Amino acid sequence: xxxxxxxxxxxxxxxxxxxxxxxxxxxxxxxxxxxxxxxxxxxxxxxxxxxxxxxxxxxxxxxxxxxxxxxxxxxxxxxxxxxxxxxxxxxxxxxxxxxxxxxxxxxxxxxxxxxx
Amino acid sequence: xxxxxxxxxxxxxxxxxxxxxxxxxxxxxxxxxxxxxxxxxxxxxxxxxxxxxxxxxxxxxxxxxxxxxxxxxxxxxxxxxxxxxxxxxxxxxxxxxxxxxxxxxxxxxxxxxxx
Numbered sequence: 001x002x003x004x005x006x007x008x009x010x011x012x013x014x015x016x017x018x019x020x021x022x023x024x025x026x027x028x029x030x031x032x033x034x035x036x037x038x039x040x041x042x043x044x045x046x047x048x049x050x051x052x053x054x055x056x057x058x059x060x061x062x063x064x065x066x067x068x069x070x071x072x073x074x075x076x077x078x079x080x081x082x083x084x085x086x087x088x089x090x091x092x093x094x095x096x097x098x099x100x101x102x103x104x105x106x107x108x109x110x111x112x113x114x115x116x
Numbered sequence: 117x118x119x120x121x122x123x124x125x126x127x128x129x130x131x132x133x134x135x136x137x138x139x140x141x142x143x144x145x146x147x148x149x150x151x152x153x154x155x156x157x158x159x160x161x162x163x164x165x166x167x168x169x170x171x172x173x174x175x176x177x178x179x180x181x182x183x184x185x186x187x188x189x190x191x192x193x194x195x196x197x198x199x200x201x202x203x204x205x206x207x208x209x210x211x212x213x214x215x216x217x218x219x220x221x222x223x224x225x226x227x228x229x230x231x
Contacts, residue, residue, distance in 0.1 A: 044161075
C-alpha cells in the first residue's frame with residue numbers, strides 16, 4: 001500500500017514551453033502533497049506544500065507564477081513549469097501523506113525534466 | 117527553524133561489514149519524528165527507519181538500527197551485514213509534530229558498499 005506515481009518519468013521540452021507533471025496517490029487519499037526539486041548529488045529541496053482544494057504554500061524563493069501547483073482531488077496534484085528555461089532542468093519529486101500521526105511521506109519515483 | 121546536518125558526504129564499507137552514518141539536528145521542539153530515507157540509483161525515495169522522539173528505545177528494522185540520543189540531538193544509522201544493494205544516498209530527515217507532515221532533510225551521505 002501507500003503507492004505514489006508520477007507521470008511522466010522523463011520529459012524533454014524546448015525553452016519557453018510549459019510542462020505538466022502529475023502526482024497520484026494510487027491506493028490512498030492524500031491529505032497533503034509535497035513537491036521537491038533535487039539537483040545532482042544534492043538533497044531534496046521543498047518547493048511547495050499543497051492540500052486538496054486550497055492554494056499551495058510555496059517555500060521562500062520559489063516563484064509561484066512559474067511553478068503552478070494544482071491539487072484538485074485527494075489523489076492528484078499537478079506541477080506545471082511555465083515558460084521553462086534550461087535552468088529549470090532538474091529532478092522533480094512529489095510525495096504524499098494520508099495521516100497526521102506518523103508524519104511519514106510516501107514518495108513518487110520522480111520526473112527528470114530537461115529543457116533545451 | 118529546524119536544521120539537519122549529515123557530516124559525512126561519502127562513505128564506503130566492505131560487503132558484510134557494519135557502517136554507521138551520522139546525523140545531527142537542531143530544534144527547540146520536544147515532540148518530533150526522525151527518519152532515514154534511502155535513495156538508490158533509481159532515485160526512488162525509500163523509508164528505511166523511523167524514530168519517535170518520545171520513545172527512548174532505539175528503532176530497529178532488520179539490519180538497520182538507529183542510535184537516538186535526544187539530549188545530544190543525534191540520530192545515527194547503523195547498517196549491519198552491509199549488502200551491495202545498500203549502495204545509495206541516505207538522507208536523515210526531521211518532522212515536527214506541528215509542521216503538517218513537513219520534512220527537513222539533511223544534505224545526504226553517499227554510501228558505497230564494496231564487494
